[in-house]
Amino acid sequence: MKSETGRGYPQVEIITAKRAGFCFGVKRAIDISFDIAKEIPEGVYTLGPIIHNPQVIEKLKAEGIFPLNDINDLPGKSISALIIRTHGIPHQLYDRISSQNFRLIDATCPFVKNAQHYAQLLKENGYQVVILGDRSHPEVKGIMSYAGDDVEVVDEQSQLPRLKTKVGIVVQTTQPVEALKKLLANIIEHVKEVKVYNTICNSTALRLKETSDMAGKVDVMIVVGGKNSANTTQLAYLCTSLSVRTYHIETEEELKKEWFANTRKVGVTAGASTPDWIIKKVEKRIIDMGGESCNGNE
């Protein structure tokens, strides 16, 4: 997509990642939520924001889909349906709420379900489970609940903990494969038996790869998505680490014209929780700014 001035020469070329925006699991959860909301006109609740994108959350509210921040907000409310979001939840919490008097809809991403399942399988087969991921992330908290008491969570910065003789690895679905390679290289020097389930979601891996390739070819990268979205933040971090000028924005309102001065190529990418309509608005605003700037009207 090229922005053209009235003089007929290209000013700013915008390349948008093919894999920018909603992944399979997020699209599925949003679709499920809209379907349920249509069935239940008094409104439905999601356990935590269903995705980490404030603009999408506002749209969902308008359709009767409301986030509950804490399960303890439940007893005082009379609700008809509760939706578990893509990240999943700890199995103890699932057991607790599944016996309550409302419809429970599990929109956990199937890839996250896989990671939970493999963590449990490894535990049952006598492995000490190591989860590669961010221990504060809800997805990891859910997986941990299936992984046994001796579970360890490590990230790229972690020192390796003291490990047992049989170690099983599962991975937060949005981790970069490079982090898994690093963990494997580290662990294999200390442990004789390692079983790995590479539960990284392909969509994440491909989005990171595409973004990384793109970052090498453009003057500036615009990363679109919730400031509270781990995978969007990871994309921004990746671009910065590749030494390309990078801006992480939630909406087109944050774009600044001076970012595109003397700029020929702009890359646009977006996290798994960023809807298409926000990406389109960002593209359009960059075109407008490129046009204006090159015309020298300001």
Next chain:
Amino acid sequence: MKSETGRGYPQVEIITAKRAGFCFGVKRAIDISFDIAKEIPEGVYTLGPIIHNPQVIEKLKAEGIFPLNDINDLPGKSISALIIRTHGIPHQLYDRISSQNFRLIDATCPFVKNAQHYAQLLKENGYQVVILGDRSHPEVKGIMSYAGDDVEVVDEQSQLPRLKTKVGIVVQTTQPVEALKKLLANIIEHVKEVKVYNTICNSTALRLKETSDMAGKVDVMIVVGGKNSANTTQLAYLCTSLSVRTYHIETEEELKKEWFANTRKVGVTAGASTPDWIIKKVEKRIIDMGGESCNGNE
């Protein structure tokens, strides 16, 4: 150990690797062979040279321990005992010779036995087995026989073959851990379930590590061991790759005085099949050469 001239100052400092020479498995096999040879005065046979060191083979012959190059040499000979060497043999061959009319002594290294066992276990559990190693090495040929029809052998230079969805890895005991890390990094991008038994022998790993550390601190490295010894050749290759001047010799006879001109520090290391007495002779000859050279007698 320092070579001193008559003038009382050090000339050539020799550092010998603590882990140079016979590993546990080789020492055990040689001890077993000597014990059996004492029991059977008419002599015993080993299936292939028991270690890859021509000088040791000559010593063994003097004690009544003879290598058979091929199992097909057997029928014409009347023998009392046959020794399986540290590398192990394919199980089909084991089955064939174990029913014959002589004593069969299995001196397969226990760590190689482990690798064979894990290859079989992986096969039985539905994994496609990948062996990291040299496909022409007898140890690898033995492990392969336990690994199922879809086994693949890869080395550091290999392109990754087309793999199934569940891959199990075992490793030739003398491989460097860096090669395993590289394989894991490669494989984990393509396969969702990987089980690794790190069957690299610690003694090999520590010898490589010690040699590598030493190579960074000396002017020249002398690597002692059979030219047909894979692990000795690997040590020499490692030193060369670290840009230190390196000579691979079998005995002290090959040493050349000019190698030590303007040399302060000499590192000596040796493969798992190199006996102590050869290492001692090499050390002594270097001292002699250093002394002579510094005295300016030639």
